[in-house]
Amino acid sequence: MPNTTFLFFLTCLDNFGDKLSKEEPRIGVYVCHCGENIAGAVDVEEVRRFAEKLPNVVIARDYLFMCSDPGQEIIKKDIRDGLVNRVVVASCTPKTHEPIFRRACEAAGLNKYYLEMANIRDQCAWAHWHEKKKATEKAKYLVASAVAKARLLEPLEDRYVEMNQNVLVIGGGISGIFASLDLANAGYKVYLVEKEPSIGGNMAKLDKTFPTNDCASCILTPLMVEVANNENIELLTYSEVESVEGSVGNFKVKIRRKQTWVDWDKCTGCGACINVCPPAARVPNEFNEGLDERGAIYIQFPQAVPRKAVIDIDACVKCAGREFGKPPKVSKDGRKILAPCEKACPTGACLRDEPRDPEGSILEIEVGAIIVATGYRVMDKKYFKEFSPSSPNVITALQMERLISATGPSDGKLIVPSDIKKYKEGKNAREPKVIVYISCVGSRSKRYHSYCSKICCMYMLKQAMQLKESYPDLDIYIFFIDVRTTGKDFDEYYMRCKELGIHIIRGKVGGINQLPNERLLVRGYDSDIGKPVELESDIVVLASAVEPSQGMEELSRKLGISIGIEGFLKEKHPKLYPVDTLSEGIFICGCAQGPKDIPDSVAQAKAAASSVMSLLSKGKMKVEPLIAEIDRDRCSGCGICEPLCPYKAITITEKRKKEKKAELNPALCKGCGVCVVACPSKAIKLHGYTFEQLLSQVEALSIELER
Numbered sequence: 001m002p003n004t005t006f007l008f009f010l011t012c013l014d015n016f017g018d019k020l021s022k023e024e025p026r027i028g029v030y031v032c033h034c035g036e037n038i039a040g041a042v043d044v045e046e047v048r049r050f051a052e053k054l055p056n057v058v059i060a061r062d063y064l065f066m067c068s069d070p071g072q073e074i075i076k077k078d079i080r081d082g083l084v085n086r087v088v089v090a091s092c093t094p095k096t097h098e099p100i101f102r103r104a105c106e107a108a109g110l111n112k113y114y115l116e117m118a119n120i121r122d123q124c125a126w127a128h129w130h131e132k133k134k135a136t137e138k139a140k141y142l143v144a145s146a147v148a149k150a151r152l153l154e155p156l157e158d159r160y161v162e163m164n165q166n167v168l169v170i171g172g173g174i175s176g177i178f179a180s181l182d183l184a185n186a187g188y189k190v191y192l193v194e195k196e197p198s199i200g201g202n203m204a205k206l207d208k209t210f211p212t213n214d215c216a217s218c219i220l221t222p223l224m225v226e227v228a229n230n231e232n233i234e235l236l237t238y239s240e241v242e243s244v245e246g247s248v249g250n251f252k253v254k255i256r257r258k259q260t261w262v263d264w265d266k267c268t269g270c271g272a273c274i275n276v277c278p279p280a281a282r283v284p285n286e287f288n289e290g291l292d293e294r295g296a297i298y299i300q301f302p303q304a305v306p307r308k309a310v311i312d313i314d315a316c317v318k319c320a321g322r323e324f325g326k327p328p329k330v331s332k333d334g335r336k337i338l339a340p341c342e343k344a345c346p347t348g349a350c351l352r353d354e355p356r357d358p359e360g361s362i363l364e365i366e367v368g369a370i371i372v373a374t375g376y377r378v379m380d381k382k383y384f385k386e387f388s389p390s391s392p393n394v395i396t397a398l399q400m401e402r403l404i405s406a407t408g409p410s411d412g413k414l415i416v417p418s419d420i421k422k423y424k425e426g427k428n429a430r431e432p433k434v435i436v437y438i439s440c441v442g443s444r445s446k447r448y449h450s451y452c453s454k455i456c457c458m459y460m461l462k463q464a465m466q467l468k469e470s471y472p473d474l475d476i477y478i479f480f481i482d483v484r485t486t487g488k489d490f491d492e493y494y495m496r497c498k499e500l501g502i503h504i505i506r507g508k509v510g511g512i513n514q515l516p517n518e519r520l521l522v523r524g525y526d527s528d529i530g531k532p533v534e535l536e537s538d539i540v541v542l543a544s545a546v547e548p549s550q551g552m553e554e555l556s557r558k559l560g561i562s563i564g565i566e567g568f569l570k571e572k573h574p575k576l577y578p579v580d581t582l583s584e585g586i587f588i589c590g591c592a593q594g595p596k597d598i599p600d601s602v603a604q605a606k607a608a609a610s611s612v613m614s615l616l617s618k619g620k621m622k623v624e625p626l627i628a629e630i631d632r633d634r635c636s637g638c639g640i641c642e643p644l645c646p647y648k649a650i651t652i653t654e655k656r657k658k659e660k661k662a663e664l665n666p667a668l669c670k671g672c673g674v675c676v677v678a679c680p681s682k683a684i685k686l687h688g689y690t691f692e693q694l695l696s697q698v699e700a701l702s703i704e705l706e707r
Helices: 003-019 044-051 069-080 094-107 121-125 132-150 174-185 201-205 216-229 272-276 340-344 397-403 417-424 456-470 490-499 552-559 598-616 674-678 691-705
Strands: 027-032 057-063 086-091 115-119 159-162 166-170 189-194 233-237 239-247 250-257 361-367 369-372 376-378 394-396 434-441 475-480 503-506 509-514 520-526 531-537 539-544 546-548 586-588 620-623 628-630 650-656 659-664 684-686
Touching: 027 044, 027 069, 027 132, 044 057, 044 086, 044 132, 057 069, 069 086, 069 094, 086 094, 086 132, 094 115, 115 121, 115 132, 121 132, 132 691, 166 174, 166 361, 174 189, 174 201, 174 216, 174 233, 174 598, 189 239, 189 250, 201 216, 201 397, 216 233, 239 361, 239 552, 250 369, 272 340, 369 552, 369 598, 394 397, 397 456, 397 539, 434 456, 434 520, 434 531, 456 475, 456 490, 456 539, 503 520, 520 539, 586 598, 628 659, 674 684
Parallel strands: 027 057, 027 086, 086 115, 166 189, 166 369, 189 233, 369 586, 394 539, 434 475, 434 539, 475 503
Antiparallel strands: 159 620, 239 250, 250 361, 376 546, 509 520, 520 531, 628 684, 650 659
């Protein structure tokens, strides 16, 4: 189609002239080379010449980097000189660059919403780098479309939302602890919610931490105590988030405080109740990763903060016929018949006869921002049938951490896991002679998880080093697919292990068989010698994959944030905004975002806390006006829009008798546009993306594509 014909059809867009401002649009088009990113695949000069012939375009310029200070100054000067009153920038993605050019327009005295962008890098240069002619043609289409919309842009004004200064941190592991402390020390009120009875998370289960071999408890415990003593932190352990409503600056959160059946105000954490809980009430100990058992009444671990007892009513055998929430039975001589834990408690903290809601209680709070630091769990060995998961001597690496910890099931003494019960009974327990580690169990796998769990190589080397130094005669074999020691001082760890005589085998393990003598036959392949190998081992340790913590999907739905394909919470941008989410005011950190070690988790926690401070410090927040608006005169009150709104920004109200209308809460609206396309009466308008603006873009594209 000749250019004259194309220009004629674009001129037909004047049907929308009534939507233009009284001032005739004078559009400036600014095409960016982006070094070779765009110019290497798009003929920038040809696009510029094309743009200057479009209707209402008075200036078309190009520059090497439009986002640079000199590039922005070109735009500012044209605005200040009165040459242009609309701006179209053809460059990189608006996701990262639109704020830059909006600020440039505003600084020059132009309403910043008189800006439209054409993404000719991602959508042209990068997508069609091998076909320069076609990439150039597509760039023209996008520029024509942007110009068509720019002619119909309306001046918009930012709105402001008052910000609640309280913060909710979900998860009491090392990330949640550091985020809470940074915020509390900056003067913000913090609600720290942890689903377990104590804070500490997975780090509390570790014996030592790489690469310095520091005692994990020595590092963590003082921080836990500091959290409990900080006047700006309200610690809500044994609690979970029930629901989240509202938006950035004004979240309304319901927190369910689970029923403990113990009065924590009276409980001193003495442990007297734990010692009398009968064997019949014992269940697998979650803190020791199921290697031993705990009673129905328990304190999570020795350094627990808060150090308070909890009764697991599902495990309780109701000693002395004691029913929860019911008064005790009375003996013939008139004495109350109490359960052993009630008798043993010196403060009367066990609450069996007091009527209580088994579901606990609901606490309602209001916060301005939320940080999610829910940590991780390790993949259960039950999924790996080839590795004989039914054998108690096939364990995960986190179970090995508990086995060699001084607070673990064997008090730090290395014994074969199947003999832990013997050890607790005071009988002889076997010490292992051979231990085999298997890497990448469930990680880097098409069958399970395609991602690398990042920390496995280092913790296997750490454990192997600890064991070899404590038990020099112990034979240790580590099967690696390949060794990944990518941190500072990490490779020295690997070299030290080889010097200690730890056997590093590059290859995969195909299976494990249990032998009659209770040992394990490990069948693998050594790619260095090109032969299969078989080893008899007393313990096999699986470096199983790091997975999102349990309940992540449900929590993400409550918060309205996305989950990536691997199951971890999805960040706004993997490079530029690693702790932000697409839901304004909600941040993520630590292993909730993906597998990482302690230093990286702490760094992200501090970054998330810093982002919250930056958000809340001014007391109010500027919010873009690119939101929906409901025309009440056209609204029929059909209610279609209300359930479709993902942000619950629309409600159907009845102001007059039998006259229902849709009402929009601008503080909740995110401008997604779902309600706009669903409304049968076209009563909803989306600022910045009106029907007229979008149709003008489509028509501009369609006309050019007809040739």
